[in-house]
Amino acid sequence: MFPxxxxxxxxxxxxxxxxxxxxxxQLAVLQQKLVNLPLVKEAIAAFDFQxxxxxxxxxxxxxxxxxxxxxxxxxxxxxxSIKIRFRIDGQLNDVAxxxxxxxxxxxxxxxxxxxxxxxxxxxxxDGRFSFHLPxxxxxxxxxxxxxxxxxxVVMRLLDPDAIGIKLEDLGLRPDDLLAxxxxxxxxxxxxxxxxxxxxxxxxxxxxxLKKRQTPEIKIITIEDPIEYHLPGIEQTQVFPDGExxxxxxxxxxxxxxxxxxxxxxxxxxxxxxxxxxxxxTGHLVFSTVHANEAAGAIPRLLDLGIKNTSIGxxxxxxxxxxxxxxLCQQCRRPKDPAPELKISLEKFLASLPAAVDKSxxxxxxxxxxxxxxxxxxxxxxxxxxxxxxxxxxNIESLIxxxxxxxxxxxxxxxxxxxxxxxxGLIKALRGITTLExxxxxxxxxxx
Numbered sequence: 081m082f083p084x085x086x087x088x089x090x091x092x093x094x095x096x097x098x099x100x101x102x103x104x105x106q107l108a109v110l111q112q113k114l115v116n117l118p119l120v121k122e123a124i125a126a127f128d129f130q131x132x133x134x135x136x137x138x139x140x141x142x143x144x145x146x147x148x149x150x151x152x153x154x155x156x157x158x159x160x161s162i163k164i165r166f167r168i169d170g171q172l173n174d175v176a177x178x179x180x181x182x183x184x185x186x187x188x189x190x191x192x193x194x195x196x197x198x199x200x201x202x203x204x205x206d207g208r209f210s211f212h213l214p215x216x217x218x219x220x221x222x223x224x225x226x227x228x229x230x231x232x233v234v235m236r237l238l239d240p241d242a243i244g245i246k247l248e249d250l251g252l253r254p255d256d257l258l259a260x261x262x263x264x265x266x267x268x269x270x271x272x273x274x275x276x277x278x279x280x281x282x283x284x285x286x287x288x289l290k291k292r293q294t295p296e297i298k299i300i301t302i303e304d305p306i307e308y309h310l311p312g313i314e315q316t317q318v319f320p321d322g323e324x325x326x327x328x329x330x331x332x333x334x335x336x337x338x339x340x341x342x343x344x345x346x347x348x349x350x351x352x353x354x355x356x357x358x359x360x361t362g363h364l365v366f367s368t369v370h371a372n373e374a375a376g377a378i379p380r381l382l383d384l385g386i387k388n389t390s391i392g393x394x395x396x397x398x399x400x401x402x403x404x405x406x407l408c409q410q411c412r413r414p415k416d417p418a419p420e421l422k423i424s425l426e427k428f429l430a431s432l433p434a435a436v437d438k439s440x441x442x443x444x445x446x447x448x449x450x451x452x453x454x455x456x457x458x459x460x461x462x463x464x465x466x467x468x469x470x471x472x473x474n475i476e477s478l479i480x481x482x483x484x485x486x487x488x489x490x491x492x493x494x495x496x497x498x499x500x501x502x503x504g505l506i507k508a509l510r511g512i513t514t515l516e517x518x519x520x521x522x523x524x525x526x527x
Contacts, residue, residue: 110143120144269396392476408454
């Protein structure tokens with residue numbers, strides 16, 4: 081009896097392995113075919129619900145999302161249908177609509193893959209699963225929430241290619257890159273990154289780690305959750321509902337003799353205090369805090385209970401960032417600025433500090449047009465805009481006397497700091513993005 085069971089188990093494993101390989105091959109083929117949104121729409125519109133398994137529709141969705149660089153796939157329930165939308169370069173795009181009848185099958189399939197309860201429909205559920213492609217594994221983070229007409233689903237696609245960006249490719253100006261690299265190789269201290277959800281902070285922090293990673297040092301991260309796996313780096317995940325919080329885990333890993341520590345977010349007094357002490361006692365700490373501008377991180381730390389006499393010595397650098405869409409270089413079109421705008425841009429260029437590379441900068445702006453290569457959006461990909469506040473002696477003095485955020489910001493500007501909007505304007509004048517994009521993410525233009 082036992083040998084037969086063992087044989088059946090072996091056959092079952094072989095069958096599962098063959099099925100996995102078929103799925104990999106199918107996804108790879110679909111990804112090569114569904115290279116723009118019209119093709120994804122056609123594939124879903126032509127789907128034969130009567131004769132094809134519902135899993136095949138999910139394969140089309142995944143492959144289409146990956147092929148078009150989508151960060152999320154949304155399934156939004158309406159009165160008589162389900163709308164499928166992809167978030168590409170931060171913007172949602174309608175892809176298709178399917179009937180409620182077939183959506184129930186699709187939802188069940190998603191729940192099974194994500195280890196969610198099929199019979200729970202009246203409260204939120206979170207899960208995750210992964211699938212394999214020939215060159216990488218892609219993890220899917222799933223959120224299911226009840227709504228007026230049924231359960232809506234958002235699937236975050238954690239494509240490892242998204243964190244393959246090097247520090248030099250984030251979009252930092254040469255002067256900012258030089259200042260940042262200097263602090264990345266400091267023996268101790270803290271570098272804080274600020275920005276809203278979806279502004280690229282995780283990608284930037286991972287680029288920090290990859291820049292610092294060598295066999296001679298130990299790097300440990302504390303994340304909630306671990307989104308991407310980095311070889312050669314010890315990654316730990318917190319469990320906020322249990323004993324292993326950010327503060328508890330940070331206290332524990334300091335005893336693991338790390339050289340560099342990444343704390344996903346400083347969100348409470350205890351975590352802030354331990355991170356500050358770690359930075360003051362020989363560790364290099366990377367983390368994030370909630371603030372709109374770089375200077376805003378300092379009052380945030382004060383609000384969390386950190387002594388003003390500790391913040392200056394612990395902090396090396398604070399950066400703020402946002403993401404703007406890149407103009408499609410195939411179809412972008414030059415645009416003459418209005419006379420008033422031209423005068424303002426000339427004054428802006430004249431005011432730039434000497435450290436900023438002005439080669440190639442001229443009063444020339446572009447507008448988005450749209451072509452098949454960019455799905456007729458006029459944009460293709462995104463790039464960061466940054467604001468770096470280096471904590472030097474004069475800034476430390478301001479922090480010690482508890483100067484306001486406005487005072488710190490104004491002093492930093494006099495010292496040559498370029499704001500988020502200023503960095504965006506430079507990118508617009510280089511034809512990388514548009515003034516409309518800069519205004520969208522940094523507010524009304526102040527030039």
